[in-house]
Amino acid sequence: MSTLKEEAEGLLNKMIEIRRTLHMNPELGFEEFETANLIKSKLDEIGIPYKSEIAKTGIVATIQGTGNGNGKRIMIRADMDALPLQEDVDKPYKSQVPGKMHACGHDTHVACLLGAGEILNNNKDKFGGTIDLLFQPAEEGPGGAVPMIKEGAIGDPENPHIDAALALHITGNYPVKLMAVKDGPLTGSSDEFTIIIHGKGGHASAPHTTIDPVFVATQIYQNLQSFLTRYISPIEPRVFTVGKIEGGTRFNIIPTKCTMYATLRTLNEKLREELHEVIPNFIKKIAEANGATADVSIFKKYAVGVNSKDVNEHIRAAIKSTFGEESLEELDTPILGAEDFFEFSLKGKIPVAMFWLGGANEKKGIIAPNHSNFFDVDEDAFVYGAATLAQAAINYLNS
Numbered sequence: 001m002s003t004l005k006e007e008a009e010g011l012l013n014k015m016i017e018i019r020r021t022l023h024m025n026p027e028l029g030f031e032e033f034e035t036a037n038l039i040k041s042k043l044d045e046i047g048i049p050y051k052s053e054i055a056k057t058g059i060v061a062t063i064q065g066t067g068n069g070n071g072k073r074i075m076i077r078a079d080m081d082a083l084p085l086q087e088d089v090d091k092p093y094k095s096q097v098p099g100k101m102h103a104c105g106h107d108t109h110v111a112c113l114l115g116a117g118e119i120l121n122n123n124k125d126k127f128g129g130t131i132d133l134l135f136q137p138a139e140e141g142p143g144g145a146v147p148m149i150k151e152g153a154i155g156d157p158e159n160p161h162i163d164a165a166l167a168l169h170i171t172g173n174y175p176v177k178l179m180a181v182k183d184g185p186l187t188g189s190s191d192e193f194t195i196i197i198h199g200k201g202g203h204a205s206a207p208h209t210t211i212d213p214v215f216v217a218t219q220i221y222q223n224l225q226s227f228l229t230r231y232i233s234p235i236e237p238r239v240f241t242v243g244k245i246e247g248g249t250r251f252n253i254i255p256t257k258c259t260m261y262a263t264l265r266t267l268n269e270k271l272r273e274e275l276h277e278v279i280p281n282f283i284k285k286i287a288e289a290n291g292a293t294a295d296v297s298i299f300k301k302y303a304v305g306v307n308s309k310d311v312n313e314h315i316r317a318a319i320k321s322t323f324g325e326e327s328l329e330e331l332d333t334p335i336l337g338a339e340d341f342f343e344f345s346l347k348g349k350i351p352v353a354m355f356w357l358g359g360a361n362e363k364k365g366i367i368a369p370n371h372s373n374f375f376d377v378d379e380d381a382f383v384y385g386a387a388t389l390a391q392a393a394i395n396y397l398n399s
């Protein structure tokens with residue numbers, strides 16, 4: 001058994017304090033200024049040099065190994081941003097900022113990475129090579145990975161200096177002590193659609209004198225769902241969800257336009273590209289059939305996230321040697337949630353892997369899923385997260 005578990009246990013209170021400070025003071029994407037200040041002060045305390053203000057609030061800290069190893073360079077990433085959501089967890093460390101909450105657990109990612117960084121800094125002689133700790137803004141949107149890459153966080157984007165990257169994501173889907181690993185596709189592609197339906201306004205009592213864009217919007221949404229079941233193979237995962245509809249001012253006025261905001265998820269880059277053509281065409285035809293017109297714009301967000309089998313092997317070995325076989329869960333199915341961590345693979349050029357860190361604990365009443373206003377984590381998970389990240393990086397550099 002590795003001693004990294006004991007080292008992580010020794011750092012648990014420190015990690016909890018970091019996480020709770022961030023949890024009480026959540027900051028949204030590209031506004032993580034206080035978060036970055038806290039990270040910098042902790043890196044100073046540990047004595048790890050870093051570069052900051054990469055893509056506004058991003059930080060890359062670098063630990064140089066002094067032992068034997070393959071001399072490669074691996075990056076470990078944590079995201080830092082919170083969500084625009086009112087927290088309803090009744091705990092002493094509840095968010096102090098109305099309407100903002102660390103509901104995806106990125107506060108825990110920062111705590112785990114600082115814990116891993118301290119462990120690695122104390123064990124420099126156990127590896128030869130370089131480990132970068134990368135703290136990234138704006139994962140929840142509009143995306144901080146690509147701007148950090150453009151600003152040189154992993155070297156020249158054409159000729160990056162890292163050989164691999166790894167990350168974890170805390171999840172309410174698995175209990176604490178469990179870490180879930182999957183080879184191949186792990187997360188879906190994610191694109192945002194804005195659909196504006198232009199009609200003709202008028203009195204609600206005389207719809208025949210108008211072109212009702214709200215009515216057209218409901219037709220588009222319903223027919224599109226049906227159409228996609230006929231157009232796409234039933235064994236091909238995908239989701240098209242309208243998360244927001246905006247139209248009208250009053251119950252007796254037919255408005256001139258109605259806007260829908262939707263997200264498209266797939267696990268297949270070819271299908272993704274195809275649907276960027278097919279869905280707008282379908283929407284425009286339905287609008288036309290109703291005498292309306294539709295503008296569709298697409299914001300291409302994140303690509304399908306694919307885990308490297310090779311990097312995963314080092315994560316598996318780290319989990320088994322540090323916590324035993326019982327902490328390792330092998331997954332068959334990906335999710336359609338999206339992650340911009342996979343942008344660091346530079347479209348598959350660099351092997352990368354992310355694993356799920358179990359954070360739920362039924363006995364403590366911690367059961368809410370990520371993005372819920374009740375989301376919380378069992379902080380014992382930090383021992384598992386920090387030690388696994390550190391050991392997996394060491395394994396990689398010793399392979």
Ligand SMILES: [Zn+2]
Nearest residue numbers: 104140370371
């Ligand atoms: Zn999230």
Ligand SMILES: [Zn+2]
Nearest residue numbers: 104106139169
């Ligand atoms: Zn997240």
